[in-house]
Amino acid sequence: MTATSLLTPADCAVVLVDEQAGLAFATGSADRQALRSNAIALARTARAFDIPVVVSTSASKVYSGPLMPPLRAVLPEVTPVERRNMNLWEDDAAKAAVIGTGRPTLVFAGLLTEACVSFPVLSALKDGHEVRVVADACGGLTPESHRAALQRMQQAGAVLTSWLQFLLEMQRDWTRHDTYEAARSIVVDHGGGYGIGLDYARDMIHPA
Template sequence: MLTPANAALALIDYQPQPVFHIQSMDRQLLVGNVVALARTARLFRLPTVLTTVVARDFAGPLLPQLAEVFPEQEPIDRTNLNAWQVDAFRSAVEATGRSKLLMAGIWTEVCLMTPALSALEAGYEVYFVVDAVGGVSAEAHTAAVHRLVRAGAVPVTWIAVLQELQRDWSRTDTVDGAYEIARAYGGSWGQGIVYRQDPSLT
């Protein structure tokens, strides 16, 4: 199981230029999902590695919504398409000391798939957050997901990650934060929480 003590998160290339080309899902929903994932990692104090590709000359800076979640962190910028082949990124992941690596990246077929395959080869347990990634077409996204699963990576969703890390709703140190993330990004589940917490119902 994923726990706050054994998992780390890598967020790869969430920048404006790659987001423009996402066709496999609604782009605004994708951004909301990755922000929810980032906020979940922050809530449960998961070590998080941020990276961008050619930020100044091509793809633009890290999305401001993510920069707000990690204001003290400077993303590792690189030119290599496979983030794992960049010493600074790989060293940052290794420095977390965690064996389970949550990964999300744009695009699924490039920014996520290549470092995820490399991380698997390096011995990490890789969990990719399938509703926080997207491809330039539905076919590209689906093909990448199939390849990752065949290689041994495990698809998860951001809500599944949040609930697996929370595990027990009596854990009061994180429950309010989990509810807050769910209300903001959890769709019908979040609205159910809003309804249940309505003081007029008590």
């Protein structure tokens, strides 16, 4: 895969890092509710397209808390890999879970952008993996430090994307009926005006 290649569901695995309330409290780069909504949309996209998901948490019993409840609801069968290192790639169990997906492209999102997202991204890139970062599902301490972390990852070779672009890249064609309803419902719930437009279009085609 290259930066110009379009992904398919068979190409990638999603890695969610430290989606925990204690870290969300510290996030100042974007609206916290929007960040949580974007992370949920990404997790739902992975489920809709049967993409493997690896979840890792840190300090869940002493500071950060468990994986946030809405994500637990979307991913009930996924057991988070708890670690001590900021860098998921330096934790044997967490790294093994990611490598174990066998997917060539890793799609990262989480908290905080400056460390627990950027460190494993940089390490995975160094090890030769293709990496995409869902920028609007990552939160940093400040807008400036979040942007700096994204720039550093991009300069190292990561491809930046958004949850909506990722979903549309997976769906590619709204006539793909197997995933249409799931993909549409994610956009309706999380896609703002675009989601409102999809509801409107359905009402116009099939009036209530």
